[in-house]
Amino acid sequence: MQRQGSLMPSLLGDVFCQCRSAETHPGVDPVTVQPLAADWTSDHGHAAHPCDICGGPEQEHRLKVLFQVLDVNGDGGICVNDLTIGLKKLGVHRTEHELMKIVKAGDKDLDGQLDFEEFVHYLRDHEKKLRLVFKSLDKKNDGRIDSQEIMQSLRDLGVNITEEQAEKILKSMDKNGTMTIDWNEWRDYHLLHPADNIPEIILYWKHSTILDVGESLMVPDEFTAEEKKTGMWWRHLVAGGGAGAVSRTCTAPLDRLKVLMQVHASKSNSMRIAGGFVQMIREGGVRSLWRGNGINVIKIAPESAIKFMAYEQIKRVIGSNQETLGITERLVAGSLAGAIAQSSIYPMEVLKTRLALGKTGQYSGILDCARHIFQKEGVAAFYKGYIPNMLGIIPYAGIDLAVYETLKNSWLQRFATDSADPGVFVLLACGTTSSTCGQLASYPLALIRTRMQAQATLEGGPQMNMTSLFRHIIRTEGAMGLYRGLAPNFMKVIPSVSISYVVYEYLKITLGVQSK
Numbered sequence: 001m002q003r004q005g006s007l008m009p010s011l012l013g014d015v016f017c018q019c020r021s022a023e024t025h026p027g028v029d030p031v032t033v034q035p036l037a038a039d040w041t042s043d044h045g046h047a048a049h050p051c052d053i054c055g056g057p058e059q060e061h062r063l064k065v066l067f068q069v070l071d072v073n074g075d076g077g078i079c080v081n082d083l084t085i086g087l088k089k090l091g092v093h094r095t096e097h098e099l100m101k102i103v104k105a106g107d108k109d110l111d112g113q114l115d116f117e118e119f120v121h122y123l124r125d126h127e128k129k130l131r132l133v134f135k136s137l138d139k140k141n142d143g144r145i146d147s148q149e150i151m152q153s154l155r156d157l158g159v160n161i162t163e164e165q166a167e168k169i170l171k172s173m174d175k176n177g178t179m180t181i182d183w184n185e186w187r188d189y190h191l192l193h194p195a196d197n198i199p200e201i202i203l204y205w206k207h208s209t210i211l212d213v214g215e216s217l218m219v220p221d222e223f224t225a226e227e228k229k230t231g232m233w234w235r236h237l238v239a240g241g242g243a244g245a246v247s248r249t250c251t252a253p254l255d256r257l258k259v260l261m262q263v264h265a266s267k268s269n270s271m272r273i274a275g276g277f278v279q280m281i282r283e284g285g286v287r288s289l290w291r292g293n294g295i296n297v298i299k300i301a302p303e304s305a306i307k308f309m310a311y312e313q314i315k316r317v318i319g320s321n322q323e324t325l326g327i328t329e330r331l332v333a334g335s336l337a338g339a340i341a342q343s344s345i346y347p348m349e350v351l352k353t354r355l356a357l358g359k360t361g362q363y364s365g366i367l368d369c370a371r372h373i374f375q376k377e378g379v380a381a382f383y384k385g386y387i388p389n390m391l392g393i394i395p396y397a398g399i400d401l402a403v404y405e406t407l408k409n410s411w412l413q414r415f416a417t418d419s420a421d422p423g424v425f426v427l428l429a430c431g432t433t434s435s436t437c438g439q440l441a442s443y444p445l446a447l448i449r450t451r452m453q454a455q456a457t458l459e460g461g462p463q464m465n466m467t468s469l470f471r472h473i474i475r476t477e478g479a480m481g482l483y484r485g486l487a488p489n490f491m492k493v494i495p496s497v498s499i500s501y502v503v504y505e506y507l508k509i510t511l512g513v514q515s516k
Helices: 004-015 059-070 080-089 096-106 116-137 147-156 163-173 183-190 199-204 225-230 232-250 252-264 273-284 286-290 293-298 300-318 327-357 366-377 379-383 386-415 424-457 466-477 479-483 486-491 493-511
Strands: none
Touching: 059 080, 059 116, 080 096, 096 116, 116 183, 116 386, 147 163, 232 252, 232 293, 232 300, 232 493, 252 273, 252 286, 252 293, 252 327, 252 424, 252 486, 273 286, 273 486, 293 300, 293 327, 293 366, 300 327, 327 366, 327 379, 327 386, 327 424, 366 379, 386 424, 424 466, 424 479, 424 486, 424 493, 466 479, 486 493
């Protein structure tokens, strides 16, 4: 009679890979496909070798066995109550919060329970993440984790423990008494723990810190405990700020053209890209292409610093005990942090627009422009377009984060084997795609913001609020009027992210930022 406490590892172990052959799975370390201690046989008496990578013949049957064990009431779905009772029967104890996270993570149709397909998808996805964690902990690359490796890995994350504490952690997972943990023991112990963002993924998949597309509405990146403790976080922010400054300066002509097209282009005045450049150069020479870029670069530092500090404080207010937040929590915290940062530096946004629209000799510099606005229009002018700007944060940040996380998780599930490092091209492709989607969704609000910021510069033009301006554009220009200037905006995305990434990597080396 098998002990109840060992039944769970046996069931879980038999569900997954027993394939020995590295040839079957090119690029997969044999450590990750070791045979399990237990070996099931099929109904015909043949040895079974299911594999989560190649989809062996008996795997689905065994997943069904585990599903049926956990589906206590037999209704075809596993809810939190089913997990609580089913896991207790198997000698495994999890808190209600952990079980809720498991169901939430796998529940694609949001019906509060996991059907068989969702259950299988969750287990496979989670095992993939566990494999990455195991590989990152296995410093010696011998397929086993000992107490020294646990101590070193936790030390890298900013947590110092004694060897006695490390051995206690080992004993909780070590089934065969060797005082080391192999892949099977690691997986069996953690498989029905909720999946969280692992430090290695946080390390490699930074997004908003590295890539600058001229807008600062992205949700801030997470930093590991090690990065916070060693001060690497501020080096990342400084490197990101420097990269943003170079990137924005290189693409400033396209950015100024976008602003001109947003404000001046219409059905009767169809401003084209080539014509716009010719017009700018004719009016103020080549230097005029960079008009307004100075304030656009200056605002990077205060905005990044305020956003990061606000994000960390909001995380504490939310009350999360985890190192990292879930996507929904990140969106809420990131959007609020973005709103706080934008509110703090918004007058600089107005100055950037006015300078970009200004004619040669109209302003002698940033301070002169600010003085003119204050004297003629008052303090309120520095917050024109504030409401559409705040409203634009939600669609931009939300869609950018959702698309980026979707692409990231898709890559991790399909291609990550030994490391979560995606490489430069995958990172740039994911960042470019998510940023483009975010900009596209929020562009009408960005255009209305720019028009409102520019209203006083249009002599004889109507002074309209957000809704009136929206109706006016639809009535006079149609829906396409909300997307004036979109072409130069998209033209600068790829050079922006490419330049910012290259400069960021160079500044990382200069500032002594460690990649791992």
